[in-house]
Amino acid sequence: xxxxxxxxxxxxxxxxxxxxxxxxxxxxxxxxxxxxxxxxxxxxxxxxxxxxxxxxxxxxxxxxxxxxxxxxxxxxxxxxxxxxxxxxxxxxxxxxxxxxxxxxxxxxxxxxxxxxxxxxxxxxxxxxxxxxxxxxxxxxxxxxxxxxxxxxxxxxxxxxxxxxxxxxxxxxxxxxxxxxxxxxxxxxxxxxxxxxxxxxxxxxxxxxxxxxxxxxxxxxxxxxxxxxxxxxxxxxxxxxxxxxxxxxxxxxxxxxxxxxxxxxxxxxxxxx
Amino acid sequence: xxxxxxxxxxxxxxxxxxxxxxxxxxxxxxxxxxxxxxxxxxxxxxxxxxxxxxxxxxxxxxxxxxxxxxxxxxxxxxxxxxxxxxxxxxxxxxxxxxxxxxxxxxxxxxxxxxxxxxxxxxxxxxxxxxxxxxxxxxxxxxxxxxxxxxxxxxxxxxxxx
Numbered sequence: 001x002x003x004x005x006x007x008x009x010x011x012x013x014x015x016x017x018x019x020x021x022x023x024x025x026x027x028x029x030x031x032x033x034x035x036x037x038x039x040x041x042x043x044x045x046x047x048x049x050x051x052x053x054x055x056x057x058x059x060x061x062x063x064x065x066x067x068x069x070x071x072x073x074x075x076x077x078x079x080x081x082x083x084x085x086x087x088x089x090x091x092x093x094x095x096x097x098x099x100x101x102x103x104x105x106x107x108x109x110x111x112x113x114x115x116x117x118x119x120x121x122x123x124x125x126x127x128x129x130x131x132x133x134x135x136x137x138x139x140x141x142x143x144x145x146x147x148x149x150x151x152x153x154x155x156x157x158x159x160x161x162x163x164x165x166x167x168x169x170x171x172x173x174x175x176x177x178x179x180x181x182x183x184x185x186x187x188x189x190x191x192x193x194x195x196x197x198x199x200x201x202x203x204x205x206x207x208x209x210x211x212x213x214x215x216x217x218x219x220x221x222x223x224x225x226x227x228x229x230x231x232x233x234x235x236x237x238x239x240x241x242x243x244x245x246x247x248x249x250x251x252x253x254x255x256x257x258x259x260x261x262x263x264x265x266x267x268x269x270x271x272x
Numbered sequence: 273x274x275x276x277x278x279x280x281x282x283x284x285x286x287x288x289x290x291x292x293x294x295x296x297x298x299x300x301x302x303x304x305x306x307x308x309x310x311x312x313x314x315x316x317x318x319x320x321x322x323x324x325x326x327x328x329x330x331x332x333x334x335x336x337x338x339x340x341x342x343x344x345x346x347x348x349x350x351x352x353x354x355x356x357x358x359x360x361x362x363x364x365x366x367x368x369x370x371x372x373x374x375x376x377x378x379x380x381x382x383x384x385x386x387x388x389x390x391x392x393x394x395x396x397x398x399x400x401x402x403x404x405x406x407x408x409x410x411x412x413x414x415x416x417x418x419x420x421x422x423x424x425x426x427x428x429x430x431x432x433x
Contacts, residue, residue, distance in 0.1 A: 012319050012353065019327045019349035026331075026342030027388065035341055042335035046290070049283075050336075053291035116337040117289035119304065119385050119408050123338030125290075151338055161338040166393045187395035188403035189300040249297040 040154045047125055047157055050114040058252055105218055105257040108132060110140075110158070112251050121248055122165035124148070128256060129156045137216050139257040145222035145245035146170065146210060147254055158256070162248050163191060163223070172223050173211040177201040180211055183223055186241060189248075191224055193240035198231050200238075208242050218257060275321070278313045282325055285309040286332050301408045303415040304381070306333065310348060311377045311416075312425075314356030315370065326352040343388050351381040370425075374416040378409035 007014065029035045114125040128134050130153050138150045140160045148162040149170070161168055164185050172183045172193065179200045186192040193208055206226040212219025224242040231238045285306045293302050306329055313322035330345025337344070355377035359369050382405035390397045419425055 012323070012357070015320055015323055016349060016353045019323060020346060022327070023330070023342040023346030023349065026334075027340045027346070030340050039335050039341050042332065046286075046332050046335055049287050050290050053287055057292060057295050114290040114336045115294050116339070117286065117293070117306065117333045118337045118339060118344045119382065119405060120339065120389060121294070121300075121302070123336065125336055159336075159338060165338045166389060167338075184394065187399040192394070249294050249300060249302070 036152065040152060040157075040159075043125060043159065044154060044157055047113050047127075050125070051127070054111070054113055054252075061252070104260045106260045107141075107255040108134065108258045110134075110254050110256055112254065113157075115251070116162075120164065120166075122162055122168075123151075124160040124162065124251060124254070126150075126158045126160060126254065126256070127156070129153045129158050131155050132256075133258045134158045134256050135258075138259075139210070139217040139221065140254050141221055141257060142246050142251065142254055144247070145224070146217075147246045147248070147251060149217070150256065160254070163244055163246070164189070164248055170217060170223070171211045171213040172208050173219075174202055174226075175207040175209050176203075177206070180213070181240070183208065183242065189244070190227070191242040191244055193226065193242050194237070196238050196240060197236060198238045202226060202229050202238065202240055204229055275317050278309075278317050278322075279325065282306070282309050282313065282329060286329050289333070290336050298411060300404070301411050303412045304378070304408070305412075305415070307348065307351065307377060307381055307412060308374070308416045308419065310352045311355045311374055314352050315359050315373065319353060319356035319360070322356060323349050323353050339389060343385060346388070347381045347384040350384055351377040354380055370420050371413075371417055375413055378412045378416075379406075382406060382409040 026035065108128060110126040110128040112124050113127050115121060116123040124140075124147075126134075126140075134150055134153050136150055136153060140147045140150060146163065148160045148165070148168065150158050151161040152159040163170070163183070166185055169182050169184045171180070173180045174193075177200070179196060179202055181196040182194045184192050184194055193202070196202055204226050208223045208226065210217050210219055210221040210223060222245050224244040226240055227243045228241040229238055285308075289304070289306050293305060296303060310322055310326045310329065313325055326348035327345045330343075330348040331341070333344040334341045355373040358376055359373040382401065386397055386400040386405045390400045
């Protein structure tokens with residue numbers, strides 16, 4: 001039997017082997033700059049075709065949302081006055097105590113032009129990018145809370161890693177007891193609040209918010225509500241399951257938190 | 273002609289998967305219409321070409337994902353290859369060849385995707401399969417079954433559903 005005949009007999013199998021090998025090479029070179037460029041380029045091409053399709057569901061839902069949002073706006077305007085007083089008081093007190101000033105964030109509205117089509121909803125493609133001051137590491141939020149983090153940005157597009165991605169993690173705390181921990185994906189539509197020692201105070205129903213540690217993501221953004229706390233014998237940490245506030249499956253508009261006050265190096269009194 | 277329409281259908285399926293399909297989610301689970309089109313391609317135009325299509329569609333899907341590049345192309349290629357072979361060759365499957373091929377494809381895709389996605393990470397493979405991958409696979413399979421009952425599904429000569 002000639003080599004050609006053998007190859008033809010195994011044609012489909014060889015093609016499969018080639019596809020598997022190429023896929024494995026791509027998976028192993030995930031952090032390589034050229035792989036990142038390839039992904040961004042491909043993403044930009046696909047987004048050209050997906051953008052018009054996002055208009056269809058948005059048009060359908062916009063009417064109902066409009067009425068609900070107007071009602072919510074009236075209520076929030078009323079609450080805003082109360083919060084403004086508290087905010088000013090807080091700023092005065094922080095100044096008196098000599099606390100470091102927090103950076104301000106601008107809420108940059110972005111439209112979702114494609115969702116992660118793979119089995120696990122772990123990413124979004126936004127219509128904002130480097131040209132709009134969007135950078136890697138910035139927080140992405142909705143009216144309900146934290147949705148994810150920008151992990152890659154080109155001139156006019158940004159990829160958002162949602163909290164339901166396997167690599168997602170953010171520093172967070174329990175709003176009531178100020179216990180710090182790390183929020184990670186727990187599989188399905190649940191998150192975990194990790195690295196919390198067993199003796200610390202966490203209860204079902206507690207609100208988990210971002211802690212602001214690190215300075216990139218501001219503190220106080222709602223993440224989710226504690227669903228279940230379990231303490232295993234022999235373990236150092238408790239297992240805390242969190243239900244996220246954000247409905248990841250149907251995100252349409254999100255906000256990227258772009259810092260408006262850049263951190264400046266501290267000056268020494270004597271150098272002035 | 274058949275070939276060209278298959279590729280057009282696949283391109284539309286990938287775009288819909290990233291835009292409209294999320295609105296079809298039940299709780300957290302979305303059907304994978306790209307996989308349905310790919311298996312249909314394997315049945316209609318052959319395994320080799322549909323496997324190339326699966327690899328290309330997987331790359332496009334991975335480019336919109338925050339996960340690994342190559343994960344969907346690997347899962348699709350293996351799932352489509354196996355489903356296509358099962359459909360074509362003498363395998364003691366019941367008369368519902370399409371549903372059997374589709375069933376094998378959704379399960380293989382779910383398992384391969386979950387194994388690599390949860391590699392060296394939390395949550396583990398068991399949880400990923402139970403709370404995520406298998407319900408998604410079941411949803412896709414049901415949708416494929418419903419689609420095969422519509423006039424859009426062209427029955428092949430010699431095969432009976």
